Amino acid sequence: MSNNNFNRSVQTPENDFSDQPNFDEYLMFDDWLEEDHNYVASGSAQNSVNQVNDDDSGGSSSQLGGSTTNENGSVLERQQVKERVAFKMKSEVEILDDGFKWRKYGKKMVKNSPNPRNYYKCSCEGCPVKKRVERDKEDPAFVITTYEGTHNHRTV
DNA sequence: CGGCTTTGACCTGCGC
DNA sequence: GCGCAGGTCAAAGCCG
Numbered sequence: 001m002s003n004n005n006f007n008r009s010v011q012t013p014e015n016d017f018s019d020q021p022n023f024d025e026y027l028m029f030d031d032w033l034e035e036d037h038n039y040v041a042s043g044s045a046q047n048s049v050n051q052v053n054d055d056d057s058g059g060s061s062s063q064l065g066g067s068t069t070n071e072n073g074s075v076l077e078r079q080q081v082k083e084r085v086a087f088k089m090k091s092e093v094e095i096l097d098d099g100f101k102w103r104k105y106g107k108k109m110v111k112n113s114p115n116p117r118n119y120y121k122c123s124c125e126g127c128p129v130k131k132r133v134e135r136d137k138e139d140p141a142f143v144i145t146t147y148e149g150t151h152n153h154r155t156v
Numbered sequence: 157c158g159g160c161t162t163t164g165a166c167c168t169g170c171g172c
Numbered sequence: 173g174c175g176c177a178g179g180t181c182a183a184a185g186c187c188g
Contacts, residue, residue: 104160
């Protein structure tokens with residue numbers, strides 16, 4: 001299954017990004033739907049994010065995972081949404097060489113952040129994967145990347 | 157010349 | 173029903 005290829009690349013960022021000098025820290029969320037909502041709506045979850053980055057402890061990240069299981073409807077809803085993975089890392093550049101080739105198709109100012117959000121599609125024909133990239137509103141040194149979908153091909 | 161980025165406009169969903 | 177915000181499209185310009 002080629003899914004594994006994509007999963008592997010996002011779940012072990014240190015492998016793919018080891019040659020990127022700026023990644024002092026990174027943080028990854030599996031199925032970050034609820035956190036994403038909180039982040040956009042109020043920024044409350046973002047404090048947790050900062051805590052994790054500040055502390056870099058496994059306990060904090062499990063706190064994020066545990067907070068997503070309280071609503072019946074949203075669990076079902078989440079299962080219907082295509083795979084989404086978000087992670088935040090310390091980087092000066094927004095365009096990371098993650099093994100795939102991306103084409104920018106949009107840029108948008110978002111309400112809760114002074115920084116624009118950039119939209120990218122995988123430029124491999126037929127591949128449905130998209131990603132959003134935005135800078136942390138409080139820590140511009142951090143970049144928040146959200147991958148949506150699964151690559152149906154191997155790395156470019 | 158081809159591919160990519162930029163940028164404004166348009167569409168859609170959601171909350172009030 | 174209206175307004176707002178997010179997401180996508182498409183034309184034009186730029187760069188290799």
